Amino acid sequence: MFLGHFAAGLAAKKLTPYTSLGTLLLSAQLLDLIWPTLLLLGHERVRIAPGTTAVTPLDFVSYPWSHSLAMAVVWALLFSGAYALIRRYPRGAAVALGLVLSHWVLDVVTHRADLPLIPFGGPVVGLGLWHSMPATVGVEALMFTLGLYLYKVNTEPVDKIGTHAFVAFVVTLIAIYAASLFGPPPPDEATIAYVGHAQWLLVLWGYWLDRHRVAIRQW
Numbered sequence: 001m002f003l004g005h006f007a008a009g010l011a012a013k014k015l016t017p018y019t020s021l022g023t024l025l026l027s028a029q030l031l032d033l034i035w036p037t038l039l040l041l042g043h044e045r046v047r048i049a050p051g052t053t054a055v056t057p058l059d060f061v062s063y064p065w066s067h068s069l070a071m072a073v074v075w076a077l078l079f080s081g082a083y084a085l086i087r088r089y090p091r092g093a094a095v096a097l098g099l100v101l102s103h104w105v106l107d108v109v110t111h112r113a114d115l116p117l118i119p120f121g122g123p124v125v126g127l128g129l130w131h132s133m134p135a136t137v138g139v140e141a142l143m144f145t146l147g148l149y150l151y152k153v154n155t156e157p158v159d160k161i162g163t164h165a166f167v168a169f170v171v172t173l174i175a176i177y178a179a180s181l182f183g184p185p186p187p188d189e190a191t192i193a194y195v196g197h198a199q200w201l202l203v204l205w206g207y208w209l210d211r212h213r214v215a216i217r218q219w
């Protein structure tokens with residue numbers, strides 16, 4: 001899942017107006033931001049195997065530290081704890097906690113059964129939405145539309161950048177998603193790890209554009 005995670009971050013702005021969109025996207029995508037680093041370090045493994053599912057050519061051989069349920073809870077507690085300490089905004093910390101966990105739940109819906117519960121073997125889960133291209137695109141498009149709508153109606157631009165950076169952000173996300181669906185598979189595993197780190201730019205983009213928009217409903 002790609003757009004669905006960003007949708008969760010966008011929608012969450014309504015719940016926590018003083019939290020930057022950058023932080024919300026970082027929370028929603030935290031597990032996928034940790035993952036490429038662990039791939040590079042050799043602690044996790046992925047294989048390129050076109051046909052593994054209808055949607056992704058990636059076979060997630062092993063990702064116990066970024067994508068097990070137990071570690072998702074650990075990352076969620078660490079991240080929201082750090083946020084609470086730095087920002088002293090309990091509402092934001094609670095939403096960040098929920099967003100990190102939402103990543104795992106949404107991945108369970110999407111991935112085939114390859115998500116571990118604990119990092120030391122044991123059962124794996126996954127409902128396999130990715131076995132159907134139309135169902136995946138339908139669900140992600142619906143979620144993304146809803147997330148965009150909620151972010152848009154709960155914030156307003158304070159200058160032109162607030163409008164244009166938001167539109168460009170949406171177009172970029174859709175372009176990345178389309179390329180991942182219809183483009184060729186990545187040439188090798190190392191490329192996946194390197195390109196995966198580029199997702200940090202989307203988080204930075206979220207921080208930048210959020211500085212040019214203001215939450216309409218403050219509380």
Ligand SMILES: [Zn+2]
Nearest residue numbers: 031032103107
């Ligand atoms: Zn993931």
